[in-house]
Amino acid sequence: MRWLGLGLAAVLALGLALVLGPTPVPWAALGSSDIVRELRLPRALLAFLVGGGLGLAGAALQALVRNPLADPFLLGLSGGAGLGAVLAIATHLSGPWTLPLAAFAGALAAMALVYRLGLAGGAELDPRALILGGVAVGAFAGAVTTAIVSLASAVELRNALLWLWGGFSGSSWDGVLVVCLYFPVPLVVLLAAARPLDLLALGEEPARYLGADVARVRRRVYVAASLLTAAAVAVSGVIGFVGLIVPHAMRALWGHQHRVLLPAAFLGGGILLTLADTVARVVVAPRELPVGIVTALVGVPVFALLMRRWTAS
Amino acid sequence: MALAHRARRRLPISAPTGVGFFAMRRSAHRTHLAGLLALLAACGGGERGATTRAPLPPARRIVSLSPAVTELLYALGAGDRVVGRTTWCDYPPAVRAVPSVGDGLSPNLEAIVARRPDLVVLYRSALNETAAQRLRALGLATAVLPQDRLEDLAAAARVLGRLTGRSAAGDSIAQSLAALVAAPAPDLGVRLAFIVWDNPPMVIGGASYLDQLATLAGARNVFHDLGTSSAVVSIETIAARDPDVLVTLVDSGAPRLPAFAARREWQALRAVRERRLVMLTGSLFGRPSPRAAAAVAELRRQLEGGEGATR
Numbered sequence: 001m002r003w004l005g006l007g008l009a010a011v012l013a014l015g016l017a018l019v020l021g022p023t024p025v026p027w028a029a030l031g032s033s034d035i036v037r038e039l040r041l042p043r044a045l046l047a048f049l050v051g052g053g054l055g056l057a058g059a060a061l062q063a064l065v066r067n068p069l070a071d072p073f074l075l076g077l078s079g080g081a082g083l084g085a086v087l088a089i090a091t092h093l094s095g096p097w098t099l100p101l102a103a104f105a106g107a108l109a110a111m112a113l114v115y116r117l118g119l120a121g122g123a124e125l126d127p128r129a130l131i132l133g134g135v136a137v138g139a140f141a142g143a144v145t146t147a148i149v150s151l152a153s154a155v156e157l158r159n160a161l162l163w164l165w166g167g168f169s170g171s172s173w174d175g176v177l178v179v180c181l182y183f184p185v186p187l188v189v190l191l192a193a194a195r196p197l198d199l200l201a202l203g204e205e206p207a208r209y210l211g212a213d214v215a216r217v218r219r220r221v222y223v224a225a226s227l228l229t230a231a232a233v234a235v236s237g238v239i240g241f242v243g244l245i246v247p248h249a250m251r252a253l254w255g256h257q258h259r260v261l262l263p264a265a266f267l268g269g270g271i272l273l274t275l276a277d278t279v280a281r282v283v284v285a286p287r288e289l290p291v292g293i294v295t296a297l298v299g300v301p302v303f304a305l306l307m308r309r310w311t312a313s
Numbered sequence: 314m315a316l317a318h319r320a321r322r323r324l325p326i327s328a329p330t331g332v333g334f335f336a337m338r339r340s341a342h343r344t345h346l347a348g349l350l351a352l353l354a355a356c357g358g359g360e361r362g363a364t365t366r367a368p369l370p371p372a373r374r375i376v377s378l379s380p381a382v383t384e385l386l387y388a389l390g391a392g393d394r395v396v397g398r399t400t401w402c403d404y405p406p407a408v409r410a411v412p413s414v415g416d417g418l419s420p421n422l423e424a425i426v427a428r429r430p431d432l433v434v435l436y437r438s439a440l441n442e443t444a445a446q447r448l449r450a451l452g453l454a455t456a457v458l459p460q461d462r463l464e465d466l467a468a469a470a471r472v473l474g475r476l477t478g479r480s481a482a483g484d485s486i487a488q489s490l491a492a493l494v495a496a497p498a499p500d501l502g503v504r505l506a507f508i509v510w511d512n513p514p515m516v517i518g519g520a521s522y523l524d525q526l527a528t529l530a531g532a533r534n535v536f537h538d539l540g541t542s543s544a545v546v547s548i549e550t551i552a553a554r555d556p557d558v559l560v561t562l563v564d565s566g567a568p569r570l571p572a573f574a575a576r577r578e579w580q581a582l583r584a585v586r587e588r589r590l591v592m593l594t595g596s597l598f599g600r601p602s603p604r605a606a607a608a609v610a611e612l613r614r615q616l617e618g619g620e621g622a623t624r
Contacts, residue, residue: 022546023553038581039549099512159510162545169547170512172578286550287539288513 055269058243075134080110371478
């Protein structure tokens, strides 16, 4: 029943995204309209996939570092992505895919660095070291980015930051294709880690006694969640909030079992981001709002309601 | 690209046209020196402000913090008195020999003071108003001039003419700019959009100088109704407004096709599919300047050429 509800909500969100837009498209022409086929449909799908990826990555990372504040960008990825994008522009690389690829490379570099820092204590990934390392790497990358922007001061750099704040204005079928080819592996890895994550929630020692290979689970989950996030940054910039709030909301609705929670977080994130992007496109038309603002404006009240229910029970 | 545009977009909220126009009209009315001096005195504060010398001697060492002002000063014949410029000042070429004092956006006070100017001219923006206050506190004369539209530039020409003792030249530049504004070229029937950035797509709205250029060249900006100088819109909106021509600004060098022209999602635009793209150099087109007449003529030539090529 709950799955049916979530599925219906997803279909509804995608449908609204196709029907609504800054320019009215008559019902009869929906199927044949270029605007719907080439602009709205890829945009809606991309928003859904990215939202889902962020929601899932957030749920997995929160379990991994056992910290409710964890979100996909806590571990330095946004800083690395921003630095990559700004470096590409400052060194005059150009081409239609430069910015996404550079942001992806930057996020991966940050991930590798944080991973190395996370191994500080020895051969095992230490969650506390991961968080601290992530914050440190993020701050460092942010400082270098700001230095480049303030020294080079080209218009393109400021516009690159605008892109980095996130949005789906540039969505195309190419982007959807890239995500569809890329997402399955980290998605499957994360979904397969559902049971070990349940055990890990009991604590490191109990998890070990119950037969979980804690070190391996941590490595896999961290790398898979980071890869998902890096791809999300590459196609849509840094969209905050989805990966933080959606997992908590889904936990309130569905409980703590990761086998249920992880797919629910994927669907929930997709629904939230698709709806938010539709609002961003429509509400101040012909202009457009940054989608991150809408996710916060739409998501916070919903989250507050859920929190009340949650604390009341 | 335009300092004006850049500076304006840095503000969190762009002023709606109405407000901008109002302020501009008001400042146009008090372009005489007395008004400016009163302003200086009012802001200078205390004893210093009270020592208003009646006929101010012409400024001899001027730091210009905007490319448009730099061009104006050279056009007035006061180019040899420019002792400081911004990194964006690239016209006339002689100005490159003048030391730069930074990018002029959040002015580097120390660099400005080190040039020992007797007049600092700033573009009017919130950041620059604060900087001007501090410069005045340091005992430097400042002029803060709006430079968003050609009308602003005409007013600025008069003010700078008086401040440099070249009122006649200033008035003549102002008159030729006013004449240009008063007589737009006959309508070409071309509807265009200025694309200043592709992801997120950013277009030029009605408050911008480029919008004015388009009108003067006999074309219409399809985003004229947007009250700000620039705005983020969706590709869908651009496609729905269906401009005949897309105009982009290039910094310098050989005009290159913009990268977005090759991207799939942009093919939803007729102007992209038909490759009706016009590239303009930022130095001439990105800011209101005394060369506006040349900019208008060049834009019109390119638009007419584009028309011919597709027929």
